[in-house]
Amino acid sequence: xxxxxxxxxxxxxxxxxxxxxxxxxxxxxxxxDGITYLNWFHQRPGQSPRRLFYxxxxxxxxVPDRFSGSxxxxxxxxxxxRVEAEDVGVYYCMQGTHWPVTFGGGTKVEIK
Amino acid sequence: EVQLVESGGDxxxxxxxxxxxxxxxxxxxxxxxxxxxxxxxxxxxxxxGFIRSKTYVGATEYAASVKGRFIFTRDDSAGxxxxxxxxxxxxxxxxxYCSRGLRFPDLWGRxxxxxxxx
Numbered sequence: 001x002x003x004x005x006x007x008x009x010x011x012x013x014x015x016x017x018x019x020x021x022x023x024x025x026x027x028x029x030x031x032x033d034g035i036t037y038l039n040w041f042h043q044r045p046g047q048s049p050r051r052l053f054y055x056x057x058x059x060x061x062x063v064p065d066r067f068s069g070s071x072x073x074x075x076x077x078x079x080x081x082r083v084e085a086e087d088v089g090v091y092y093c094m095q096g097t098h099w100p101v102t103f104g105g106g107t108k109v110e111i112k
Numbered sequence: 113e114v115q116l117v118e119s120g121g122d123x124x125x126x127x128x129x130x131x132x133x134x135x136x137x138x139x140x141x142x143x144x145x146x147x148x149x150x151x152x153x154x155x156x157x158x159x160x161g162f163i164r165s166k167t168y169v170g171a172t173e174y175a176a177s178v179k180g181r182f183i184f185t186r187d188d189s190a191g192x193x194x195x196x197x198x199x200x201x202x203x204x205x206x207x208x209y210c211s212r213g214l215r216f217p218d219l220w221g222r223x224x225x226x227x228x229x230x
Contacts, residue, residue, distance in 0.1 A: 031215075037215040037216055039216050039217075041157075043157075047222075048209055048220045048221060048222050048223055049149075049157065049209075049220055050220075051216070051217070051218055051219075051220075054216035054218070055216060060218070090156075092156065092157055094157070096214065096215030096216050096217075097215070099173055100159055100161075100173075100175050100176070101147075101159035101215075102159065103156055103157045103158070103159070104156075105156050106156045106157075
């Protein structure tokens with residue numbers, strides 16, 4: 001199985017400051033069709049996950065442009081340029097290139 | 113508006129069975145694969161598996177932890193996906209989510225709670 005390693009586990013951030021979440025995979029996430037199926041999700045307490053990005057950097061509708069996704073191969077990053085209060089919660093990366101689908105362990109973002 | 117609503121979660125004893133439903137609306141259900149995920153209390157997200165659309169003959173794939181015990185089915189005419197769970201174990205206790213899509217599932221339901229306990 002592809003192991004997805006996220007860091008940090010916990011990320012206390014000051015409002016208005018940037019935040020970076022790293023996600024590394026144990027093998028390349030480039031599918032034989034040439035697409036990299038790396039997704040990012042955000043989950044607030046008591047809510048279901050909401051997809052933020054698919055195929056590394058395609059932002060979902062309604063996701064603020066202070067969020068960006070980047071990376072390739074086995075190394076990916078989610079960036080929040082200026083953290084706002086509504087951004088708290090747990091962020092997960094998920095790979096859909098290889099079966100079984102696997103998730104990172106999650107990064108909990110909180111406001112300092 | 114696209115909606116996915118899970119139902120059927122319950123408290124059951126180990127070894128028993130349960131069937132979850134994922135009722136959808138707002139899109140052409142038959143055009144999409146449906147994926148199931150779960151989240152144990154206080155834990156991260158876990159992929160349970162998927163059922164493809166009829167175009168792909170409804171092919172299924174299961175996580176190793178549930179293979180042989182869980183079965184996915186779908187009723188395209190009703191827009192509903194099902195998760196039949198048998199021989200439930202305490203480690204199956206989780207919130208179960210259905211979602212639309214395969215490699216990059218876009219929409220998720222709110223989940224239904226399954227508790228396996230004696």
